[in-house]
Amino acid sequence: MEPVTNASILVVDDEVGIRELIARWLVAGGYDVRTAASADEALGRVRADAPAVAVCDIRMPGRDGLWLAQHIRQDAPETAVIMATGVQDIGSAVTSLRQGVIDYLTKPFGRDRLRDSVLRGIEWHRAARDSRRWREALEEEVEARRQRLGAALAALTIDCDQALDGLLTAVTLSDRDLYLHAYRVAALASSVGRAMQLGGEDMAALERAALLHDVGKLAMPEAVLRKPAPLTAEEQQLVRRHPQIGADLLAGVPYLKPAAALVRVAQERPDGLGYPHGARAATLPIGARIIAVADAFDAMTRPRVFRDAITPRDALLELERCAGTQFDPAVVDAFKTVVQRQ
DSSP: OOOOOOOEEEEEOSOHHHHHHHHHHHHHTTOEEEEESSHHHHHHHHHHSOOSEEEEESOOSSSOHHHHHHHHHHHOTTSEEEEEEOGGGHHHHHHHHTTTOOEEEESSOOHHHHHHHHHHHHHHHHHHHHHHHHHHHHHHHHHHHHHHHHHHHHHSOOOSHHHHHHHHHHHTTTOHHHHHHHHHHHHHHHHHHHHTTOOHHHHHHHHHHHHHTTGGGGGSOHHHHTOSSOOOHHHHHHHTTHHHHHHHHHHTSGGGHHHHHHHHHTTOOTTSOOSSSOOOGGGSOHHHHHHHHHHHHHHHTSOBTTBOOOOHHHHHHHHHHTBTTTBOHHHHHHHHHHHHHO
């Protein structure tokens, strides 16, 4: 095995001869190798200093390798786990692959098979480590942007709609499209609110919330919002925090507190598959349900980085298709009436 890395490898096997042979092969390959004779000893070593890769025998006295693999996943999620097994344990090894183990070695195996498996484990470990660092960088950027938004809010006295426009102008200076989107959504939402005969206080909250429904997105990293490709699951999870971030910022401003309650749930859905909390229709205020439809319509009829715009007619058909799941059917009906009059 040619020296390729000094990555740390933990070898776990209760048979001393096998354990020492694997360790010698890995040391000859340039790896930093530690060994353990039991699952408990191995887990202690992992918790003290997590290795890049753990090569674990399945059958050991006491707790077995599957137990160890499960606990490594919990305590050291960046450690790649490779199971070593006899022919009689193939079923257990295959099961382990579905539980986060990246590979399994069938005994007896040679140097080349071990080398290939360990190299795959190191690649997996590096990808997991890089993914964590990326998440941490995104989280740091979100927090920095959130603090800047909070400072902008604190610097302004917002007690009328003119001051609200000043806030929106200030925080969207670098994103004119977001400013225009806010006013288009507010105009659509206001028309639907009147068509559905909302009262004065509800209309005021609706109009302000529609203007500010995306304010939490200003805390999202540009690399995520402008990504010219589908978001990863982790990036989607990050973006799904924006309604809560926006609502928390607005809730501290008395003039905007009623609007904040709508902003918080404007991305929820009647079927409970929305975000940030998965609330269902019965708990969603009518204003939030109106904003959801107006926002979706405007988004569909405007081009995005990763897709073209669709026609208003096609957008209305999509709203109808999703009525009862993503959107409130009564709001969709009112929205259609309003748009078709324009």
